[in-house]
Amino acid sequence: MAEITLFAAPGSCSRVATIVLEEIGVPFTYELVRFMKGFHKSPAYKAVNPKGKVPALIVDGEALTENVAILSYLAATYPDGRVLPAASTPMAAARIIADLCFCSATLHPLVTRYCMSVKIGGEEGAAAVKAVGAEAMKENAALIDQRLCEGDWWYGDAWSAMDAYLYWVFGRFNGAGYDLSPYPRWQTHAARMEARPAVQRALAHDEAAQATLSAERMQMGPGGAPKAA
Ligand SMILES: N[C@@H](CCC(=O)N[C@@H](CS)C(=O)NCC(=O)O)C(=O)O
Structure with missing residues (x-):
């Protein structure tokens, strides 16, 4: 092993x-x-x-x-x-990479802006950095919430690493006081994640x-x- x-x-x-x-x-x-x-x-x-x-x-x-x-x-x-769905074509495999990159290259930088704004903007610029992160998150949170219409998990019925990634993003924004109430499916998704041993x-x-x-x-x-x- x-x-x-x-x-x-x-x-x-x-x-x-x-x-x-x-x-x-x-x-x-x-x-x-x-x-x-x-x-x-x-x-x-x-x-x-x-x-x-x-x-x-x-x-x-x-x-x-x-x-x-x-x-x-x-x-x-x-x-x-x-961990990830099986991909039977190069296009399907690339789309899974695109999903993971959405988390690492779009959502994660917004976590940094919203939750660690002082690190990026310094004391003086922090509020503006945080506001940019908050505003940009709205469109992405809506996209995630909409996607979760299709099933319990990002890939419908099948749990995957995407759900772990989205859960981390949710937890960071939630912990920093971002209002996630307009995204009830994402909230339920987080609760579903927390029920997993x-x-x-x-x-x-x-x-x-x-x-x-x-x-x-x-x-x-x-x-x-x-x-x-
Ligand atoms: N692109 C990297 C980002 C890793 C990253 O930014 N990690 C943060 C923690 S969430 C870190 O180690 N920060 C320490 C630092 O930048 O000083 C990945 O997805 O693994």
């Missing part, structure tokens, strides 16, 4: 791969990347992912980055996991990692003074 490690951070887009690994049911190690300590920009981590980001998947010592690539790899390696196990990984981070920030420094994280 392959030895698999996922470099991840709680709440980040590595949650998508965490969910998919849990859905497949393959054993893996969740390796916490400590953003606050800058570990993702360290030479040690950049040897794994030169882009200094999560997720990174290590399979028997070989590193793979980018969610789209990781999900495609897992789908091909574990066909019984039904694999999703609960994935969330437990993130929660355990978050608890580790919180505990580390509580560590006392010399003389009993709180030590900076």
Whole structure:
């Protein structure tokens, strides 16, 4: 059996791969990347992912980055996991890639704009960046909600990695206070996701990692003074 490690951070887009690994049911190690300590920009981590980001998947010592690539790899390696629908033509296969790219290249940048606006716009520009993210999200959220008319999942009756990706996007916007009430099907989709045991196990990984981070920030420094994280 392959030895698999996922470099991840709680709440980040590595949650998508965490969910998919849990859905497949393959054993893996969740390796916490400590953003606050800058570990993702360290030479040690950049040897794994030169882009200094999560997720990174290590399979028997070989590193793979980018969610789209990781999900495609897992789908091909574990066909019984039904990570993505089977494609019988090049066009069908390319459309699945287009769906994943919609998440990574359209939705994820909107998450960054809306939820991490200070990082992009600085204190002064943050409100404008957030407003751009909020406005652009409306059209995309409507598209997702409309698509979910066709069944419980993005691909109708079949759960897939697309649902994990959309769930992560939903969670980030929801957690940042974006009004998702105009999109009831997407809300129901998120609730449906949360009912899945694999999703609960994935969330437990993130929660355990978050608890580790919180505990580390509580560590006392010399003389009993709180030590900076
Ligand atoms: N295109 C990449 C994006 C990865 C990405 O942006 N990851 C974020 C977390 S959601 C990250 O590692 N951010 C750390 C940083 O940029 O400093 C993918 O889809 O895997």
